Amino acid sequence: MAIIHPVILSGGSGTRLWPLSRTLYPKQLLALAAERSMLQETAVRIADPERFAPPMVVCNEAHRFIIAEQLLEAGVVASTIVIEPEGRNTAPAAAAAAVILAREAADAIVMVLPSDHVIGDTAGFAAAVETAAKAAAAGALVAFGITPNAPETGYGYIERGAAWPGVDGAYRIARFVEKPDRESAEAFVEGGAHAWNSGMFVFRADRYLAELERHQPAIVTAARAAVEGGREDLDFFRLEATSFAASPSDSIDYAVMEKTKDAAVVPADIAWSDVGAWSALWELGGKDAAGNVTVGDVLAHDAAGSYLRSEGPMVAALGVEDLIVVATDDAVLVAARGRVQEVKALTERLAEAGRSEHESHTLVHRPWGSYQTVDAGERFQVKRIVVKPGRRLSLQKHAKRAEHWVVVSGTARVTRDKETFDLEPNQSTYIPVGTVHRLENPGTEPLHLIEVQSGDYLGEDDIVRLDDEYGRE
Numbered sequence: 443m444a445i446i447h448p449v450i451l452s453g454g455s456g457t458r459l460w461p462l463s464r465t466l467y468p469k470q471l472l473a474l475a476a477e478r479s480m481l482q483e484t485a486v487r488i489a490d491p492e493r494f495a496p497p498m499v500v501c502n503e504a505h506r507f508i509i510a511e512q513l514l515e516a517g518v519v520a521s522t523i524v525i526e527p528e529g530r531n532t533a534p535a536a537a538a539a540a541v542i543l544a545r546e547a548a549d550a551i552v553m554v555l556p557s558d559h560v561i562g563d564t565a566g567f568a569a570a571v572e573t574a575a576k577a578a579a580a581g582a583l584v585a586f587g588i589t590p591n592a593p594e595t596g597y598g599y600i601e602r603g604a605a606w607p608g609v610d611g612a613y614r615i616a617r618f619v620e621k622p623d624r625e626s627a628e629a630f631v632e633g634g635a636h637a638w639n640s641g642m643f644v645f646r647a648d649r650y651l652a653e654l655e656r657h658q659p660a661i662v663t664a665a666r667a668a669v670e671g672g673r674e675d676l677d678f679f680r681l682e683a684t685s686f687a688a689s690p691s692d693s694i695d696y697a698v699m700e701k702t703k704d705a706a707v708v709p710a711d712i713a714w715s716d717v718g719a720w721s722a723l724w725e726l727g728g729k730d731a732a733g734n735v736t737v738g739d740v741l742a743h744d745a746a747g748s749y750l751r752s753e754g755p756m757v758a759a760l761g762v763e764d765l766i767v768v769a770t771d772d773a774v775l776v777a778a779r780g781r782v783q784e785v786k787a788l789t790e791r792l793a794e795a796g797r798s799e800h801e802s803h804t805l806v807h808r809p810w811g812s813y814q815t816v817d818a819g820e821r822f823q824v825k826r827i828v829v830k831p832g833r834r835l836s837l838q839k840h841a842k843r844a845e846h847w848v849v850v851s852g853t854a855r856v857t858r859d860k861e862t863f864d865l866e867p868n869q870s871t872y873i874p875v876g877t878v879h880r881l882e883n884p885g886t887e888p889l890h891l892i893e894v895q896s897g898d899y900l901g902e903d904d905i906v907r908l909d910d911e912y913g914r915e
Contacts, residue, residue: 541666766778
């Protein structure tokens with residue numbers, strides 16, 4: 443069997459899993475169903491070098507450093523991390539990946555994987571991949587069809603047709619069915635010829651590009667131009683923005699799979715979930731005698747059928763049933779378990795109100811470490827800053843704010859205009875408005891520092907970067 447080239451798509455924002463999932467740190471980067479994040483689990487699942495090439499990851503600008511760090515933590519070396527200038531749905535992302543892979547081998551077998559799915563049966567997954575790769579090598583464009591265990595109305599379905607010639611376990615796709623009503627879904631499950639559409643695909647790079655050329659040529663044109671005009675940036679590859687933006691926004695399903703005559707499906711019973719809402723984590727979690735799933739500092743008394751999770755304050759639930767309660771340090775979600783698909787509407791209202799809770803946590807990750815806002819008020823803001831060993835922030839200045847730094851632990855190397863000096867625990871310094879400055883950690887342990895900002899404006903966009911090793915402007 444030929445080596446399979448995994449392409450992990452990591453562009454989603456996971457709004458239905460708010461308040462844990464946020465725009466700058468979405469669900470695929472969170473450890474929701476295992477000790478590792480879902481992105482890490484996806485990457486580790488296809489880490490066998492005898493079957494898989496190093497994965498390619500396609501992501502957006504804001505997540506690139508977090509993704510690189512998480513892959514490093516998981517012991518996975520990516521072939522490249524491709525940065526999308528903007529989200530254009532899955533078909534253009536897969537097209538760019540296929541163009542890149544086709545440079546080395548036009549018939550490279552590509553496996554497209556969402557980064558935010560849970561798969562409980564890894565052996566079953568491996569077997570389904572083998573079958574899909576055989577069909578793809580024969581020219582099929584293959585979707586993984588999940589064997590349904592319930593009449594779900596929130597998924598699209600794939601109807602299985604005749605067997606694919608010469609490949610046991612693969613079938614032609616008779617038709618795709620949009621999210622059905624309850625009665626139709628029950629009939630699909632009962633009949634046994636339908637599967638959930640998982641959003642995972644396997645195909646040869648040349649076959650995918652040829653079918654796109656036939657049915658959505660503008661996507662191929664944009665992808666080729668974006669790759670041709672792209673550039674290396676540190677450990678990343680940036681697609682050229684104007685070309686990529688010209689691509690129609692479309693999914694692999696609509697752009698290719700529903701139009702091609704060579705669509706195939708491999709049925710897979712692999713304990714799969716797309717973790718599309720909090721109810722999915724309730725279904726996946728270990729339940730107590732009353733049907734509750736509890737995570738974190740939770741006290742449940744006379745509660746039943748609920749998902750109770752705390753990432754900060756203690757959550758106490760009394761006399762409740764079929765609820766979702768999720769608490770972070772700056773937001774608490776309380777929802778009926780049967781209505782969690784509507785959580786996205788809450789994030790939209792937060793955005794409309796000009797709030798930030800849908801966008802970022804109080805803990806914000808940066809390539810050099812992280813910062814967390816611990817207090818804020820009129821003309822002041824207090825942050826806890828952690829700088830990783832050997833890392834440094836950009837050389838920068840602020841037009842509107844001054845900063846006071848107090849070292850809690852570790853060693854801080856400070857550049858302040860033309861002087862450079864080190865600070866040890868309990869030592870401090872002052873950075874006046876307009877002063878060119880830089881903070882770095884020359885030590886082997888993390889640097890912990892308290893920063894007090896004061897001024898008329900304290901937004902993160904009041905930064906003029908004069909030198910930045912991470913390529914940020």
